Amino acid sequence: MQQLLELVKQAHASGDYQPLVDLIPYAQVLGVKCECYGEEIIFRLPSNPDNIGNPTIPAIHGGVIASFMELTALFQLTLQLPQPGLAKIIDFSVDYMRSGLDRDTFAICQISRQGRRVGNCSVVAWQERKSKPIAQARAHFLLDTRVTAEIED
Template sequence: MSDAKSPSALAELVHHVRKTREYGQLTDAIPYTRFMGIGVENLAGEMLCRMRYTPKLIGNSFIPALHGGTLGALLESSAIFELLLQTETPRVPKVISITVDFLRSGKAQDTFARAFITRQGRRVANVRVEAWQDDRTRPIASAHALFLLAEP
C-alpha cells in the first residue's frame, strides 16, 4: 500500500477502512505509525492500538523502560485513529491539547492502548486513552486530549 500523501487519498482510505475494518491498510499508509510499530487491531471485537516492541523504543536502557515519547505517540495515535474510524471527520483531527500521565514504567514488550471519545461536538472532540501491557487494569500511561475536527 502506498503512503496516503494527499488529503483526498487519506479520506478515501479512511472511508474504505471504516467499511471493511481492514485497519492495517490505514496504519501502513502512515509512515510515522509504520516507523513506530503502531497498528490498529480488532481484538475480541474491540478496536485497540498495539505498539510492537523494538529496542529503538527504549528510553532507559538500565531498567530497560520504554521512552515516554513513544508512549505519548501511542496514546495520541490511538486517539486519532478512534476519531478517524468512529466519526465522519474527512481529515486527520488536529491536536489542540494533550495531557499525558505516566503511571509506571513500560517494559520491553508490546503495549496496547484503547481510546474513548468522551464528548464530540461539531468542531471539537474530547478523547481519553489508556495504555497497558500485561494487565489492562494496571495502565502504564493515560491521556486526555482535545482535538479540532474538520467540518463534515
C-alpha cells in the same frame, strides 16, 4: 486528501485499518499495529529495540508511549467521524504511572464527547493488564469540518 478519504472508506468496508495507520510515517517508525474486535479498536505497540529510552531497565521512551496514545486517540476519532475528515490535535496531557517495559503495549481510546468542532478523548495504555495501566492521557482534537466540506464541494 482524496486518497485519505478513499482509504477510510475502504477500511470501514474491510475492517482492516492497518493501511490507514501506515499512512503516518511516525506510526510506521514506532511499529504501531491496529486490531479490531467487533466495534472495539485496540492499538498495539510491539516490543521494538528502537523504541527504548532507558537502556538499563530497559524501558520504552516516555515520548514513544505518549505518541502511541495520541495516535490511538487520533484514529479512534477519525474513524468515528460521521464524515471522514482530519482530526487535528489541540492539546495532549499524559500521566505516567509505571515504567513501560520492553514488551508489547496496548492502548484503547474512549471518546467522551464529540461536538461539532472539538472532540474530547481519554486514552489508557497497559502491558500486562488493563487494570494496571502504564499511562493514561486526555486529549482535545479540532474536528476540521472545513477541510471535509471543501472536499465535499
